[in-house]
Amino acid sequence: MKKTGAQILCESLIEEGVEIIFGFPGGALLPLYDTLLLYPQLRHILVRHEQGAAHAADGYARVKHKAGVCLATSGPGATNLVTGIANAYMDSSPMVAITGQVARPFIGKDAFQEIDITGITLPVTKHNYVITRVEEIARVVKEAFYIAQTGRPGPVLIDLPRDVQEEKTEFIYSGKVDLRGYKTVFRGHPSQVKKAGKLINGAVRPLIIAGQGVVISQAYSELEELAEKTQTAVVTTLLGIGSFPENHALSFGMLGMHGTAYANMAVQNADLIIAIGMRFDDRATADTKGFAPQARIIHIDIDPAEIDKNVSVDVPIVGDARQVLQSLNKEVNEMKHEEWLEQIIQWRQEHPATNIREGDELLPQYVIRQIYEITGGEAVIVTGVGQHQMWSAQHFFYDRPDSFISSGGLGTMGFELPAAIGAKAGRPDRTVWCVAGDGGFQMTMQEMATVVQDKLDIKIAVINNGSLGMVRQWQELFYERRYSGTQLWNPDFVKIAEAYGIPGIRVGRKDEVISAIQEAMYYPGAFLLEFVVEPEENVYPMVPPGLTLSKVMELPEAAQSKMGG
Amino acid sequence: MVSGKKHTLVTLVEDKPGVLNRVASLFRRRAFNIESIAVGQSEQPDLSRMTIVVTGDFAQVEQVRKQLDKLIDVVKVSDITEEEMVARELALVKVKSDISNRSEIIQIADIFRANIVDVASDSLTIEVTGEEDKVDSLIELLRDFGIKELSRTGRIALTRGGRGSAK
Numbered sequence: 001m002k003k004t005g006a007q008i009l010c011e012s013l014i015e016e017g018v019e020i021i022f023g024f025p026g027g028a029l030l031p032l033y034d035t036l037l038l039y040p041q042l043r044h045i046l047v048r049h050e051q052g053a054a055h056a057a058d059g060y061a062r063v064k065h066k067a068g069v070c071l072a073t074s075g076p077g078a079t080n081l082v083t084g085i086a087n088a089y090m091d092s093s094p095m096v097a098i099t100g101q102v103a104r105p106f107i108g109k110d111a112f113q114e115i116d117i118t119g120i121t122l123p124v125t126k127h128n129y130v131i132t133r134v135e136e137i138a139r140v141v142k143e144a145f146y147i148a149q150t151g152r153p154g155p156v157l158i159d160l161p162r163d164v165q166e167e168k169t170e171f172i173y174s175g176k177v178d179l180r181g182y183k184t185v186f187r188g189h190p191s192q193v194k195k196a197g198k199l200i201n202g203a204v205r206p207l208i209i210a211g212q213g214v215v216i217s218q219a220y221s222e223l224e225e226l227a228e229k230t231q232t233a234v235v236t237t238l239l240g241i242g243s244f245p246e247n248h249a250l251s252f253g254m255l256g257m258h259g260t261a262y263a264n265m266a267v268q269n270a271d272l273i274i275a276i277g278m279r280f281d282d283r284a285t286a287d288t289k290g291f292a293p294q295a296r297i298i299h300i301d302i303d304p305a306e307i308d309k310n311v312s313v314d315v316p317i318v319g320d321a322r323q324v325l326q327s328l329n330k331e332v333n334e335m336k337h338e339e340w341l342e343q344i345i346q347w348r349q350e351h352p353a354t355n356i357r358e359g360d361e362l363l364p365q366y367v368i369r370q371i372y373e374i375t376g377g378e379a380v381i382v383t384g385v386g387q388h389q390m391w392s393a394q395h396f397f398y399d400r401p402d403s404f405i406s407s408g409g410l411g412t413m414g415f416e417l418p419a420a421i422g423a424k425a426g427r428p429d430r431t432v433w434c435v436a437g438d439g440g441f442q443m444t445m446q447e448m449a450t451v452v453q454d455k456l457d458i459k460i461a462v463i464n465n466g467s468l469g470m471v472r473q474w475q476e477l478f479y480e481r482r483y484s485g486t487q488l489w490n491p492d493f494v495k496i497a498e499a500y501g502i503p504g505i506r507v508g509r510k511d512e513v514i515s516a517i518q519e520a521m522y523y524p525g526a527f528l529l530e531f532v533v534e535p536e537e538n539v540y541p542m543v544p545p546g547l548t549l550s551k552v553m554e555l556p557e558a559a560q561s562k563m564g565g
Numbered sequence: 566m567v568s569g570k571k572h573t574l575v576t577l578v579e580d581k582p583g584v585l586n587r588v589a590s591l592f593r594r595r596a597f598n599i600e601s602i603a604v605g606q607s608e609q610p611d612l613s614r615m616t617i618v619v620t621g622d623f624a625q626v627e628q629v630r631k632q633l634d635k636l637i638d639v640v641k642v643s644d645i646t647e648e649e650m651v652a653r654e655l656a657l658v659k660v661k662s663d664i665s666n667r668s669e670i671i672q673i674a675d676i677f678r679a680n681i682v683d684v685a686s687d688s689l690t691i692e693v694t695g696e697e698d699k700v701d702s703l704i705e706l707l708r709d710f711g712i713k714e715l716s717r718t719g720r721i722a723l724t725r726g727g728r729g730s731a732k
Contacts, residue, residue, distance in 0.1 A: 118583070122590050127637040130583075147637060181579060181640040305631035308624065 002168040005134040006035035009098070009160065010042060012141035015173045018069050020045060020060065020425050022053040026073020027113060028100030031165035045425060045454050048446040050077050052418035054084020055444070058093045059382060059422030063402045063430070065218065067094040067148045068422060074100045075113030078159075079120065083412060085155045086124040090409025091239060092216065094153035096144050097125075103163035104132065118159050126154030134167035139174065146177045151184035152303040153216060184302065188319035188327060196274075196298045196315045197331025200230055203272035205294075205340045208234045209255060209284075212408070213277015213301060213321045214243035220401055222325035223276065224248075230335045232274070233344055235263040237284045238393060239408040240277070245399040252344055253353060256284040257543045258390040261351035264541075264549040266344045273297045277321040280310035281409065290548030300324045351554060353394065353541060362510045364388065364463045364533040368395040371433055371461065374517045379431040379459075380405060380423050384416035384440035387469035390539040392435045402427075414443030417460070421447060424456045431459070431521070438464040438490050448500040451526045459520045460502075460528040462493050465535045473538045477553075478545075497528035504528035569622035571600065573652065573722050574630060576615045576642040577607060584638045588615065591636065595629055597621065601654075601719025612640060616721045645724050652722040655694045657682070658704060661711035662689040670710060677703045688713055 003011070009032065013021070020043045025033045036044055047053040050072040057068030072081045078099040088095040101107065102114040118128045127147050129140045137160075144156040200206060214223050223243060227234050227250045234244045235255045244251055253260040255267055264286075267273065273295045278284065285291045288311050299306075299313040300321055307316040317324050356365045368391050371379065381396055382405040383389040389406055398404050405423055407415040420434035441462050451458055472486040494504040507516045507529060520527040540555040578584045585604060592599050600618040607614035619626060626644060633642045662670050667689065674681060674691050677699060683690035693703050697720060704715065 119586070122587060123594050179637060182637045303635070305628065305635055307631075309628055312624075 003171045004031070004035065004165065005137055005160070005167050006032040006165040007038070008134065008137045008169070008171045009141065009165070010035055010039045011171060012138050012173060013042060013069065014039065016141065016145045017066065019043060021069045021071050022047055022056040022060070022422065023071030024050050024053055024073065024077060026075075026077045026100060028074035028102055028162045029071070031162060032071075032100065032160070035165075045421070045450065047418065047450050049444065050080035051084050051414070052421070052444055052447045052450065054081045054095070054097065055087065055412070055415050055418035056422035056425070057095050057097070058084060058088045058091070059405055059419030060426040061088070061093045061095055061153075061422070062405050063380065063423045064426040065216070067096050067145055067153075069096050069098065071098045072100070073113065074102055074117070075115045077113075078115055078117040082120060082124065083410075085121055085157065087407055087410040087412045087415060088155040089124045089126070091407065092153050092212065093155070094148040095155035096141075096148050097155055097157045099157065099159050101130070101159045101161040104161050105163075107161065118157065121157050124155070125157050128157040128159070130159045131161065131164055134164050134169045137164070138171060142174060143177055143179060147179070147182060185304075185318050186302075186320040186323050188300065188317040188324035190327070192315060192317045193324065193327045194331055196317060196328055199272055199296060199298060199315060200232075200274065200332045201335070204337070205270045206230065206232045206272040206274060206337065207266050207270040207295075208232050209237065209267070209273060209275045209278055210234055210240045210243040211237045211276060211278025212239035212243070214240060215401060216277065217302075217320050217322040218401070219276075219322035219325050220244070222322055222329060225329050226274075226325055226332065229329065230332050231337050231341065233266055233341060235259070235266060237278045237281070237408075238406065241393060241404040242398045242401045246397040247399050250341075252348065254393055255549070257286060258394070258539050258541065260348070260353035261541045261552040261554060262344055262347035262353070264543065264552055265347045265351075267292050268294075268548070268550045269343075270295045274300075275313075276300045276325070277302075279306045282310070285311060285549070286543045287546060287548045290550065351541070351552075356395070360510060361534050362508065362513070362531065364391050364465065364531070364537055365395045366510065367461065367463060367513055367531045367533065368392050368435070370513050370517055371435070372396040374514065374521060375431055375433070379403070379433045380427065381433050381435055382406070382416050382420040382423055383435045384437055385411045385413045385470075386437045386440060387465070387473065387537075387539050388435055388437040388463040390470075391463070413437070413440030416440060417444050417447045417451075420458050420460075421450055421454075421456055424458050425454070428457075432457075434458055434460045436460065436462050437469060438462055438466065438488060438493070439468040441493070442490075445496065448497060448502055448526075452501045456526060457524070458526050460497070460526070462528065462530045463533055464490060464493065464530055465533050465537065466490065467535065470539070476536070476538070493528065493530040502526045502528050504530065506530045506532065508532040569620060569625065570646070571618055571620050572626045572644055572646045573650065573720060574617040574619065574626070574633070574642060575645050575722060576617065576633060577609070577612045577640045578615055579638040579640065580606070580611050580613045581638060584613070587636050587638060588617075588633065591632055592619070592629065595632065597625075597629055601717075603719040603721045605721075616719070618720050645722060649725040650722045651725055652696055652720050653694055654697050654700050654718055654720050655692065656700045656704065656715065656717040658691045658693065658707055658712060659683075659688050659714040660691065660707045661687065661713055663687055666710060670707070673703070673706055679703060
């Protein structure tokens with residue numbers, strides 16, 4: 001029996017195990033939306049802006065370890081997806097984005113809502129397709145999911161003209177993909193693994209830097225085995241948070257611009273760096289010329305183009321982190337590095353990073369810590385970008401994988417709420433906290449309607465400091481307090497939430513924090529807490545731009561005493 | 566940012582719409598100036614062969630090569646700069662000419678084993694094939710007569726010997 005293009009698309013998605021589509025309809029998708037009614041097993045979550053659909057698919061992908069699907073109509077629907085697609089591209093998140101396109105006879109005629117979305121998304125997709133015949137749909141969907149989910153994951157876009165959705169053909173879904181230009185190396189080269197093993201066995205001051213690749217390949221136990229067997233300290237990148245339990249004795253937090261001072265000192269003094277599934281992003285390395293000056297570097301990554309891109313390395317191993325670590329663990333000896341570990345622990349004592357100043361004022365760090373305490377560290381924390389993001393990274397201790405979802409590479413404000421929607425839709429069994437800044441929250445807060453319509457139990461914490469805090473911090477520190485464009489007039493967030501049907505509480509005092517978080521947790525449904533925090537609180541430690549990781553700025557002592565610590 | 570020597574990249578790509586755009590876009594994004602790019606059918610039915618000449622140091626070109634290799638439609642890409650290769654370019658040169666200097670120009674063309682492919686009362690069109698140096702030299706000599714139009718294909722290249730460079 002012949003089926004329409006729209007039916008074939010839906011059935012192909014079901015073949016790929018898709019359960020949820022985040023989307024927004026439009027003229028070029030009318031045939032597909034009509035067909036979606038026939039496939040109730042494909043749950044459609046209607047967002048309020050297509051950017052939200054893409055971020056939700058991204059959040060979903062990160063907790064499910066499979067591609068998230070978003071759907072938007074042609075023209076503005078498609079262009080609204082672009083930020084979310086770019087975000088997924090920068091953070092290697094698997095995604096299949098499907099866009100409607102004007103009917104084939106109108107392509108190239110500047111028709112109503114026609115846009116060249118494959119051209120626009122060329123540099124921010126792993127691959128993209130324009131379907132020109134109904135016979136291509138099943139093969140393209142198969143390839144799209146394969147490309148999105150294998151190797152270094154990423155977004156793939158499929159542009160589907162309206163008339164192709166109505167054309168008919170036989171539906172045959174092949175289990176096989178034949179892409180001669182796409183090969184992924186999974187196993188590390190044995191001689192490279194041996195070389196790496198030798199370096200590790202000879203190292204006196206080794207350090208593991210774990211990145212998101214560990215999370216993507218779910219190499220948690222392999223990483224733990226390597227660290228424990230060789231007694232090697234572990235620091236993570238921002239997106240590597242959750243790859244290694246932060247309460248483990250060998251965990252020393254995050255490195256980089258807002259990493260702990262002792263993690264950065266360990267990097268700068270190590271004689272061997274074992275970098276796993278990370279790409280030497282400038283926020284992690286600071287000035288690369290002075291990065292880890294005493295160390296030889298082993299770099300394990302599945303993307304060969306990451307080798308020697310930002311930092312030149314001594315032993316590259318191209319492969320899947322899990323498979324490489326499995327073979328590497330066989331090459332390394334049981335070791336002890338007591339002196340070196342004691343040194344890092346001493347730095348930690350001298351430069352504590354997890355203490356929160358005592359005092360009466362409501363500090364954002366305290367809010368994050370209380371969310372940690374009250375959720376027992378079990379929550380999935382989904383953040384936007386800026387100060388609240390860094391405090392969430394620093395003051396919640398992540399012991400479980402897939403617990404910290406954040407926009408790393410692109411740094412997309414407004415990511416938090418839609419990504420939390422995706423995370424909660426994908427993992428309804430987990431407590432999901434959307435931690436937002438007052439700036440970024442206003443970029444996508446219309447998705448509260450989606451939260452309510454789909455009955456998603458998401459707890460929202462708006463950290464309100466009345467400004468675009470991270471930019472303000474830079475203006476304070478590097479532009480002599482000239483606050484340009486960073487002071488915010490804000491609406492009443494609690495009233496806004498209430499207008500959407502989400503109950504909320506404004507918290508302005510420290511002694512109200514615990515009961516408010518408890519109330520949010522107790523409430524059976526979405527809840528919003530607005531925390532009116534210290535307006536000029538800064539994120540420390542900080543490595544000022546252009547300097548090396550050795551130049552860590554800590555909280556000035558004057559500020560510490562002023563706050564009456 | 567671009568310094569260093571000329572590199573010849575030979576790629577086999579899927580013969581599909583948009584592939585040239587994908588390749589060109591990648592060079593733009595990595596801030597590389599393409600000196601020449603030549604595309605045409607290869608020995609395999611659905612694959613085209615592209616010869617791309619870029620200037621850069623080894624690390625920069627290696628980064629671009631690896632990024633190119635990540636494109637799904639790029640089946641194979643090799644930097645054959647350090648290999649033994651045969652490289653050729655074709656140029657068409659329309660040079661001002663009249664009865665007074667026509668034989669002189671034809672003599673020059675003969676030395677370069679170039680062909681006269683069109684003769685008009687006020688011009689000659691010369692077709693020359695060879696390595697870029699040879700094409701450059703002929704063009705230099707013809708400049709004195711006045712070049713009306715010039716079109717060069719850019720380099721195409723294959724490695725010498727039996728082994729294919731881009732299989």
